[in-house]
Amino acid sequence: MSIETPARQAPAAVLATPILEVKDLVVRYGRGRKAAAAPAAVDRVSFTIQPGETVGLVGESGSGKSTIGKAILGLQKVSAGSISYQGKDTTHAGAGQRRALGSELRAVFQDPNSSLNPRQTVGASLAEPLRIRGVAAPEARGRAEAMLERVGLPREAVDRYPSQFSGGQRQRIAVARALICEPSLVVCDEAVSALDLSTQAQVLNLLADLRDERGLSYLFIAHDISVVQFLAQRVVVLYRGQVMESGPAAAVTEDPKHPFTQALVAASPVPRPAEQAERRTLRESMGVRTASSVSATPGGCPFRQRCPLATEMCATERPALRVVGGSDVACHYA
Ligand SMILES: Nc1ncnc2c1ncn2[C@@H]1O[C@H](COP(=O)(O)OP(=O)(O)O)[C@@H](O)[C@H]1O
Ligand code: SF4
Ligand SMILES: [Mg+2]
Numbered sequence: 001m002s003i004e005t006p007a008r009q010a011p012a013a014v015l016a017t018p019i020l021e022v023k024d025l026v027v028r029y030g031r032g033r034k035a036a037a038a039p040a041a042v043d044r045v046s047f048t049i050q051p052g053e054t055v056g057l058v059g060e061s062g063s064g065k066s067t068i069g070k071a072i073l074g075l076q077k078v079s080a081g082s083i084s085y086q087g088k089d090t091t092h093a094g095a096g097q098r099r100a101l102g103s104e105l106r107a108v109f110q111d112p113n114s115s116l117n118p119r120q121t122v123g124a125s126l127a128e129p130l131r132i133r134g135v136a137a138p139e140a141r142g143r144a145e146a147m148l149e150r151v152g153l154p155r156e157a158v159d160r161y162p163s164q165f166s167g168g169q170r171q172r173i174a175v176a177r178a179l180i181c182e183p184s185l186v187v188c189d190e191a192v193s194a195l196d197l198s199t200q201a202q203v204l205n206l207l208a209d210l211r212d213e214r215g216l217s218y219l220f221i222a223h224d225i226s227v228v229q230f231l232a233q234r235v236v237v238l239y240r241g242q243v244m245e246s247g248p249a250a251a252v253t254e255d256p257k258h259p260f261t262q263a264l265v266a267a268s269p270v271p272r273p274a275e276q277a278e279r280r281t282l283r284e285s286m287g288v289r290t291a292s293s294v295s296a297t298p299g300g301c302p303f304r305q306r307c308p309l310a311t312e313m314c315a316t317e318r319p320a321l322r323v324v325g326g327s328d329v330a331c332h333y334a
Pocket of ligand 2: 259302303304310314319
């Protein structure tokens, strides 16, 4: 990812009621004894998002990022802990409460086909969430045209089909569909991950502009920490369903305290070849093992089998999050 100037406007109003509060969230997949014995996909995760704030959620594939996103959107059952939206508990929200939340809380996924029906015109897809909320057809069409224009597409796009657009344009349409109901929180799950670098940068800039002009909050999920760094004011680093480090974006990405965050930063691509080579040397000297070389084992620090600093204590005691230099870090030795 070759974006160099992080856009971190809109500092959070720290004293306001959070838009979102996730507290000790646990999600287990499956049922019965087997599920209870398996490690939780999300294991006691807590964070808040303030109005106008972007929180980045980063971690390797399988670390539980999408599961957290789905739990917030009501698409995945919560096993324990709570989720509140603007101070109201939505952990086990029923259909009625979810419908009411539907225009407040929207999502953009990696695959635009998950929100755009390939057999529907773009206009019909965009108008759908408005029509559900009782907006008349001509007004919905007008708002769809205006929204398309705002995301950088021609108004005539309403009459075309998703397949007539490039990947980047389809992702702009997905953003338009997410924003047409004027939500206050948008969950972006790997929203730019399938795009090439220059298209990624354009869509990230669009998301930053829309956030700043509308006071939106984002939960911005990605596996690449440099993508997250571009938009987020705060970053939460996940490993095997647990928070390893969280704090202000600059502290977490420029001065990571946890060995796993250090490995993530060292592994993220940079545009300058000399710096890339330096990072490769650093990465190798850190002695962090690859994800495929270890299997999951319960107890202790979840990162211990890959960690070059691991001791006996790391195998028996799960490190609690504690404040280290302005961030919360879960490591006995940070
Ligand atoms: N529908 C499912 N059924 C069972 N296990 C699942 C399901 N979805 C995800 N998982 C498991 O939960 C863990 C977290 O997955 P996910 O949230 O998709 O991670 P990420 O988005 O970080 O790649 C993984 O171990 C994955 O295999
Ligand atoms: S607690 Fe131990 S194993 Fe875990 S990250 Fe820290 S040093 Fe490494
Ligand atoms: Mg995912």
